[in-house]
Amino acid sequence: MQLNFNSPKPIYLQMVDETKKALVRGELAPGDKIPSLKERAQMSNVNPNTVQRAYQEMEREGLTETLRGQGTFIKNDPALLLHIRSEMAQTAVLHFIEEMRGLGIEAQEIERILRDQLSKEKKEG
Amino acid sequence: MQLNFNSPKPIYLQMVDETKKALVRGELAPGDKIPSLKERAQMSNVNPNTVQRAYQEMEREGLTETLRGQGTFIKNDPALLLHIRSEMAQTAVLHFIEEMRGLGIEAQEIERILRDQLSKEKKEG
Amino acid sequence: MQLNFNSPKPIYLQMVDETKKALVRGELAPGDKIPSLKERAQMSNVNPNTVQRAYQEMEREGLTETLRGQGTFIKNDPALLLHIRSEMAQTAVLHFIEEMRGLGIEAQEIERILRDQLSKEKKEG
Amino acid sequence: MQLNFNSPKPIYLQMVDETKKALVRGELAPGDKIPSLKERAQMSNVNPNTVQRAYQEMEREGLTETLRGQGTFIKNDPALLLHIRSEMAQTAVLHFIEEMRGLGIEAQEIERILRDQLSKEKKEG
DNA sequence: GTGGTCTAGACCACC
DNA sequence: GTGGTCTAGACCACC
Structure with a gap:
């Protein structure tokens, strides 16, 4: 999950792409829980709101789904x-x-x- | 010269790239005069400040040279x-x-x- | 009893409404015992705290009454x-x-x- | 444009709905410029970021389009x-x-x- | 702890 | 001035 803070490409979109790549490479699997907003924010040295925007975008694209209070998961779609x-x-x-x-x-x-x-x-x- | 105003890539860099491509494709030749700031700004529906930044960048990269009072030219380097x-x-x-x-x-x-x-x-x- | 976890309407209010609808539809009758907090929580896949808030609200609205040690009942008011x-x-x-x-x-x-x-x-x- | 700050419905979604209603009622027409983020924020007594989220949602739904540096417009689609x-x-x-x-x-x-x-x-x- | 919304305010590219 | 991104941090419903 390497982010380029100098790229003109917004960080939240870089995060979406990195998540997709991790899935495609098999580092994530359908159904997996992805890190919480706060965990990911700390890991990536980024504000939680930025992570949230990335997660929101992934949800909108049908890549993830959110269970209230439980976290965000890669959609379990083969x-x-x-x-x-x-x-x-x-x-x-x-x-x-x-x-x-x-x-x-x-x-x-x-x-x-x-x-x-x-x-x-x-x-x- | 198609610019994408929604791309995160800055407009002025898109303009630099488009000029390079026009040169490579033979639509521009070394020694050619390129449009003035104002002409280019009107053609591309862009603010003259943005064009100026593109022209500065091209000069910095050695792609163009400016002759006082005559305009800007693709460098005449084979x-x-x-x-x-x-x-x-x-x-x-x-x-x-x-x-x-x-x-x-x-x-x-x-x-x-x-x-x-x-x-x-x-x-x- | 379908709950929409993505609705902005709080879950506990959704539960109150669903109980009212069940009563109006005749699936519940005045005097009926309604499930215990834990039963309802399991049935609805919801935290017992959320159920408790729904039950409090129903009591407050005069829809139910609680008999110590016996459970919660739809008020017996024709x-x-x-x-x-x-x-x-x-x-x-x-x-x-x-x-x-x-x-x-x-x-x-x-x-x-x-x-x-x-x-x-x-x-x- | 009356917002209900006590509604569980998010303000940004209320703003989207109000804009749609204004359009349907003829108070806005296709092609019209809508207020800038900052104007709307002041008018509605809301944070500019909240307005931006509303505008972003409208763009995503194809209701509006944004011209860089010029503002946001109702899409000119009859x-x-x-x-x-x-x-x-x-x-x-x-x-x-x-x-x-x-x-x-x-x-x-x-x-x-x-x-x-x-x-x-x-x-x- | 988990995500969702909102405020406050900064900085940026472009007009 | 205009929207886009990001940070910082609050409060909320629900777990």
């Missing part, structure tokens, strides 16, 4: 994980292609650039 | 275009890979997802 | 049922009219909208 | 007014019928009670 995974991957790939096209770079070269970078990282990593 | 192109493509591909890894998706599947999307767009487009 | 029925119906109709007037909808159209909805439900139901 | 009017009237009538059914009161008597109240108000008013 399709949720796959849905979020494909949604986020789709967003990322579309954004990438759009960026490259904005540079006048087309399909073949886009693929090549990705392949080059991946194999470069493999050698180095 | 290497500039290639440099910006590879810099922006590099940024995009690194960002994309990082996003996908954040979802627990690794090299092979990243390539597959990109390939799928590109061929899907080819069919549809 | 007029009670009719009184509550007309009071709740009155509250509902006044609230409805006020809502509709707030939308600039006047008597004739209010009646029409109600009639339409009732006949629609009749056909469907 | 269908909006009728849509909200019928949505709110529908909600009210369904709620009313449900309340009455909860009291064991059925169609004919529901209609009669409404008619009686309306003609009573006519005589008195």
